[in-house]
Amino acid sequence: MWTRFATQLQMNRWRQSVGEIQARQRQVTECERAQVALSKVTACFQQMASSLGSDSDGSSLREELAETRALAHKICTGLHRRLLALLAEGEQGQEREHVERMWVFLLTGLETFQKDLKKVGSLQEFFPLTQRKDRDTLVKTGTSGGALEIAARVATIQTPWLAVEDDQIPDMKTQISKMDSLMQEMLQRVNVPLWSVEAKQEAWVEDIKDEPDQDETLEEMMQVELVSQEGTTSNCCHHPRCKLGCILCLLN
Amino acid sequence: PVCPHSRVEALMLEMQDPASGVKSQTQRLVITTIPHALSGEPRLPPASRPLWRRHHAQAFGTVMVAFGYIYPLQDHKRLILKPDASLYRFQTPYFWPAQQWPVEDTDYAIYLAKRNIRKKGVLELHEQEQYNNLHKWLNHKWDFIVMQAKEQYRAGKERKKPDRVVFDCQERAYWVVHRPPPATVSAMEQGMLRLVDPNEEEVNRCIIFTQQCIMRPRVKSSVSIGALVKYTTTYKQHDPFLAPCLPSSPWLTDDATYWTLNMPNVEVPTKMRVERWTFSFGELLSDPRGRDDFRLFLKKEFSGENLAFWESCEDLKWGTAATMNEKAQHIYKTFLARGAPRWINIDGKTMEVTVKGLKHPHRYVLDAAQTHIFMLMKKVRRVSCVRPCRSVAVPASRRRPSLSPIVLRQQEEEQRAKMAASGPVDITQLCRFTAPVPHLAVYSGFCQSQATASPGVVTLPNSAACPSPISVAIDSTPASERRCDSHGGPGSNFPSIVGSREATSPAKESQTPTSRPRATLSLSRFLRRGCAASSVFASLSPKCGVAAGSGRVQPLGMEPQTLSQPRRSANFFQIKVDIPPECRIYPIDSEDEQESPGSAKGAVKEIICPWESITKQDGAG
Numbered sequence: 001m002w003t004r005f006a007t008q009l010q011m012n013r014w015r016q017s018v019g020e021i022q023a024r025q026r027q028v029t030e031c032e033r034a035q036v037a038l039s040k041v042t043a044c045f046q047q048m049a050s051s052l053g054s055d056s057d058g059s060s061l062r063e064e065l066a067e068t069r070a071l072a073h074k075i076c077t078g079l080h081r082r083l084l085a086l087l088a089e090g091e092q093g094q095e096r097e098h099v100e101r102m103w104v105f106l107l108t109g110l111e112t113f114q115k116d117l118k119k120v121g122s123l124q125e126f127f128p129l130t131q132r133k134d135r136d137t138l139v140k141t142g143t144s145g146g147a148l149e150i151a152a153r154v155a156t157i158q159t160p161w162l163a164v165e166d167d168q169i170p171d172m173k174t175q176i177s178k179m180d181s182l183m184q185e186m187l188q189r190v191n192v193p194l195w196s197v198e199a200k201q202e203a204w205v206e207d208i209k210d211e212p213d214q215d216e217t218l219e220e221m222m223q224v225e226l227v228s229q230e231g232t233t234s235n236c237c238h239h240p241r242c243k244l245g246c247i248l249c250l251l252n
Numbered sequence: 253p254v255c256p257h258s259r260v261e262a263l264m265l266e267m268q269d270p271a272s273g274v275k276s277q278t279q280r281l282v283i284t285t286i287p288h289a290l291s292g293e294p295r296l297p298p299a300s301r302p303l304w305r306r307h308h309a310q311a312f313g314t315v316m317v318a319f320g321y322i323y324p325l326q327d328h329k330r331l332i333l334k335p336d337a338s339l340y341r342f343q344t345p346y347f348w349p350a351q352q353w354p355v356e357d358t359d360y361a362i363y364l365a366k367r368n369i370r371k372k373g374v375l376e377l378h379e380q381e382q383y384n385n386l387h388k389w390l391n392h393k394w395d396f397i398v399m400q401a402k403e404q405y406r407a408g409k410e411r412k413k414p415d416r417v418v419f420d421c422q423e424r425a426y427w428v429v430h431r432p433p434p435a436t437v438s439a440m441e442q443g444m445l446r447l448v449d450p451n452e453e454e455v456n457r458c459i460i461f462t463q464q465c466i467m468r469p470r471v472k473s474s475v476s477i478g479a480l481v482k483y484t485t486t487y488k489q490h491d492p493f494l495a496p497c498l499p500s501s502p503w504l505t506d507d508a509t510y511w512t513l514n515m516p517n518v519e520v521p522t523k524m525r526v527e528r529w530t531f532s533f534g535e536l537l538s539d540p541r542g543r544d545d546f547r548l549f550l551k552k553e554f555s556g557e558n559l560a561f562w563e564s565c566e567d568l569k570w571g572t573a574a575t576m577n578e579k580a581q582h583i584y585k586t587f588l589a590r591g592a593p594r595w596i597n598i599d600g601k602t603m604e605v606t607v608k609g610l611k612h613p614h615r616y617v618l619d620a621a622q623t624h625i626f627m628l629m630k631k632v633r634r635v636s637c638v639r640p641c642r643s644v645a646v647p648a649s650r651r652r653p654s655l656s657p658i659v660l661r662q663q664e665e666e667q668r669a670k671m672a673a674s675g676p677v678d679i680t681q682l683c684r685f686t687a688p689v690p691h692l693a694v695y696s697g698f699c700q701s702q703a704t705a706s707p708g709v710v711t712l713p714n715s716a717a718c719p720s721p722i723s724v725a726i727d728s729t730p731a732s733e734r735r736c737d738s739h740g741g742p743g744s745n746f747p748s749i750v751g752s753r754e755a756t757s758p759a760k761e762s763q764t765p766t767s768r769p770r771a772t773l774s775l776s777r778f779l780r781r782g783c784a785a786s787s788v789f790a791s792l793s794p795k796c797g798v799a800a801g802s803g804r805v806q807p808l809g810m811e812p813q814t815l816s817q818p819r820r821s822a823n824f825f826q827i828k829v830d831i832p833p834e835c836r837i838y839p840i841d842s843e844d845e846q847e848s849p850g851s852a853k854g855a856v857k858e859i860i861c862p863w864e865s866i867t868k869q870d871g872a873g
Contacts, residue, residue: 036399043403047411050419053345055288101395108396112358119353123345137265140276140288141344142418149410199394203387205369205401217371218420221283222325 027086028095031102033160034079038106041072042113044154049120053127054141061147062129065120068154070169072113073178075159079106080182087190097197104197107186114179121172263312264321264342279325279339284414289325289339310335318439320349323425329433341418347426355430358393361386363427365401378434486531490524497524516540533630537562550629557594558625561587565622569615580613588621598624 045068051057052065083106086099128134170178267274279289313333316322317340324330325339333340364383367374375383387394408416432438489495492503492510499509513522521541529536536542543559550556564587568579587596588606598606602620609617 039396039399039403040407043400043407046404047407047419050344050346050422056415104392105396105399108358108393109400112356112396112400115353115356119346122352127345136270137268139264139268139342139345141342141422142279142286142288143344143415144412145415149412150407153407153410194392197392199391199398201394201398203384203394204372205365205398217367217374218417218424219374221417222281222421 024086024089024095027082028099028102030160031079031082031086031099034075034082035102035105035109037157037159038072038075038079038109038113040157041068041075041154042109042116044068044150044157045072045113045120046116047150048147049116049123051143051145051147052120052123053139054143055135055138056141056143056145056147057127057129057138058147059129062124064147064151064154066169068151069117069120069172069175071154071157071159073170073175076106076110076113076179076182078159080186084190087192100192101197101200103186103190103192104194107183107194110179110183110186114176114183117172117176117179121176124172260316260319260321261348264316267342277339279341281417284417286414286418289341290322291337291339315439318429320347320426320429323421323428325421328421328425329428329436331429331436331439341421343425344422347422349429357386357390358397360427360431361390361393361397362401362404363423365397366405369401369405376433382431490528498522533626537626537629546629550632555632557587557596558629560594561596562622562625562629565618565625568618573615576615577613580610580617583618584610596621596625 045065048061048065048068051061079102083099083103087096087103127138266272274290276288276290279286310333313322314331317324317333318331320331321343322333322340323343324332324334325341327338361383364375364379364386368383390397408419411419429439492501497510499513500507502508502510512518514525516539518541521539525539525541529539529542536546543563547556547559550559561583564579564583568576568583571579584592584607586592586594588603588610589595598621602624606618606621
């Protein structure tokens with residue numbers, strides 16, 4: 001009787017611990033997905049921000065920017081909270097290292113993103129689009145428009161957790177200061193020395209396997225169309241040291 | 253509208269104006285065409301600035317390219333504006349240089365990783381090196397960097413091809429500006445907002461200061477620790493906290509004799525104290541008692557002015573700022589100028605530097621000269637004073653009641669007054685009052701009275717002492733000088749007669765004041781007579797280089813060759829026991845005495861400096 005009870009207890013405990021482990025694993029996976037999402041969001045944000053102040057700038061771009069940063073904010077705060085919880089209860093070991101890596105990832109991501117936010121904030125001030133004539137001073141950079149494609153990409157990003165705490169888009173300044181406090185808290189509250197984290201990624205990363213086409217480098221893309229005197233075009237790379245091209249041009 | 257960050261940015265905006273701005277053309281690439289390319293041809297500048305000349309425009313254009321506001325489409329690593337058909341494009345404001353957006357290494361790592369991901373082997377050598385470095389020290393961020401690089405790459409691909417080309421060009425141009433390839437001149441090294449003219453006075457001073465900081469000598473810790481150990485070893489017996497002191501440590505026994513015996517103006521310094529003087533010249537100088545002795549010694553050597561100069565320098569250094577100018581002037585007039593009354597002998601270069609510095613005097617303007625003199629005096633001391641004193645510390649049983657310094661001074665004043673009142677005294681008479689004492693304490697220095705003597709009065713050695721076993725009365729230099737002065741002779745450094753007193757004299761408070769003054773007055777007369785003859789006197793001394801009859805003794809000061817003569821060593825500190833009853837008074841230098849017409853002949857009482865080597869001089873000239 002007793003042994004059955006004891007076994008039952010043990011089983012319960014085992015189930016409990018398994019349950020705990022599984023829950024914890026779920027949380028970690030959630031955080032990993034959030035990491036990926038954060039990278040995506042910040043990358044898209046940067047692409048959009050590069051159009052600020054150029055002649056492809058506009059109110060739609062700025063709206064998209066605002067929504068993107070709101071999404072980033074959500075991901076950041078959520079990830080922060082979850083990681084904090086994981087670290088608090090964490091035991092030492094492989095898993096803890098993993099969580100610490102994510103922690104450092106988040107910290108770095110916050111730093112980079114906050115930098116971008118500040119830049120965007122000052123650019124938006126410098127190029128106000130309140131009046132019609134403000135568009136005259138937008139810099140002619142040669143781009144035709146950038147918001148829409150990126151925005152589509154942003155739309156595909158989802159926060160891994162369902163509960164949404166705050167639907168409102170925070171004010172730029174508020175967001176920046178909130179991120180500041182987040183980072184401060186991260187640095188002070190959890191004693192994870194940044195340098196103790198070893199990255200999993202290699203130094204020289206292989207090409208992205210999932211890309212369908214191998215892309216050309218910028219140099220290749222920048223091949224200038226050379227129009228000879230007779231009007232025929234020839235593909236000639238306008239490389240300054242390309243003597244072959246010059247010869248061809250001369251011959252044409 | 254918001255104020256632009258800089259002139260360049262303002263101009264950038266101006267150039268965009270559709271009416272008055274820069275005309276642009278289309279760049280034709282193989283894959284696409286991209287508008288808004290500019291040419292560097294002299295069609296610039298914008299029409300709104302017709303006054304600009306071409307070369308100004310080109311120079312300014314190059315500045316804009318160098319800082320990254322405009323980037324070249326061809327030859328993208330050379331950031332200059334070429335006045336030909338080369339194409340340029342405006343940089344997007346996100347990539348404008350601005351000091352408030354610092355350029356982060358993390359971003360650079362992401363950029364390099366992105367390019368490497370896109371196509372391996374596309375990084376140049378210096379980029380590869382930097383990439384490896386970044387991997388090393390940004391290692392903890394590497395997960396983020398790689399993931400971000402991938403995502404940025406993917407996001408970039410979402411854009412339309414022409415836009416993508418433009419963005420890539422923009423980004424590449426940004427990094428050429430902020431991470432220039434090796435051996436290129438980077439505008440960023442100067443700093444965008446630095447408006448400093450390197451030839452400005454203030455900047456120059458900053459540069460000089462920094463250079464001097466770099467040149468400051470540094471000491472290895474082993475050396476400095478060695479010095480510390482040496483210091484401790486030398487001084488450890490002299491610290492009453494570390495080693496027992498005689499008669500007893502006042503902190504332990506509440507008996508203040510130790511302090512009494514070591515008062516600054518004590519007549520007889522203790523043995524330990526004198527031993528301390530042998531440690532270094534600085535010790536001697538910093539102890540007022542030692543300095544007194546040294547001062548008198550120097551007087552004997554015709555070089556009291558050195559110590560006086562040194563003291564004046566100290567006074568300047570530690571004095572108030574308000575008096576500095578005045579003091580500097582006084583020092584110059586007294587010691588440094590040609591024909592100065594107490595001219596010190598420093599080498600030409602130091603003199604030049606010092607005089608130059610005195611035009612704008614500050615606290616340390618005399619440092620060079622002071623150091624020189626210090627070294628000089630140090631050499632003197634080392635030559636002459638080698639053997640430590642052998643005085644016995646006053647045993648407790650023979651303790652005298654301590655005298656208040658005030659009382660001491662009062663007594664001295666009284667004595668001086670009495671001396672002034674009394675008449676001249678024959679020198680020989682003095683001898684009667686001084687009897688040799690067989691058991692002499694060997695040390696003796698003498699205490700020079702600190703108080704200023706009134707003119708015409710000789711201050712005697714500390715009147716609390718008993719009669720000197722030596723037949724010489726001590727004079728204080730200032731007094732003797734003043735005496736000479738008062739009798740019409742110009743101030744001279746004529747050395748005073750030096751004597752010494754017995755160390756263990758019992759407490760005889762009063763001397764025979766009357767006799768003393770007379771003796772010294774006659775001495776003064778002698779001296780006075782000698783003041784005229786002093787030049788003769790001095791001229792006979794190998795040291796003096798002043799023509800006779802000038803009335804003013806220009807002591808040559810511490811000429812090295814004279815100093816090195818051991819004969820010149822002071823012989824006043826130690827009293828020889830066997831003093832003939834018929835003692836004579838001699839001016840300090842026995843040699844001089846031999847030659848001077850007025851000097852008394854006879855056996856010389858020798859005063860031997862406790863520090864000197866055994867070779868006692870007979871005073872033969």
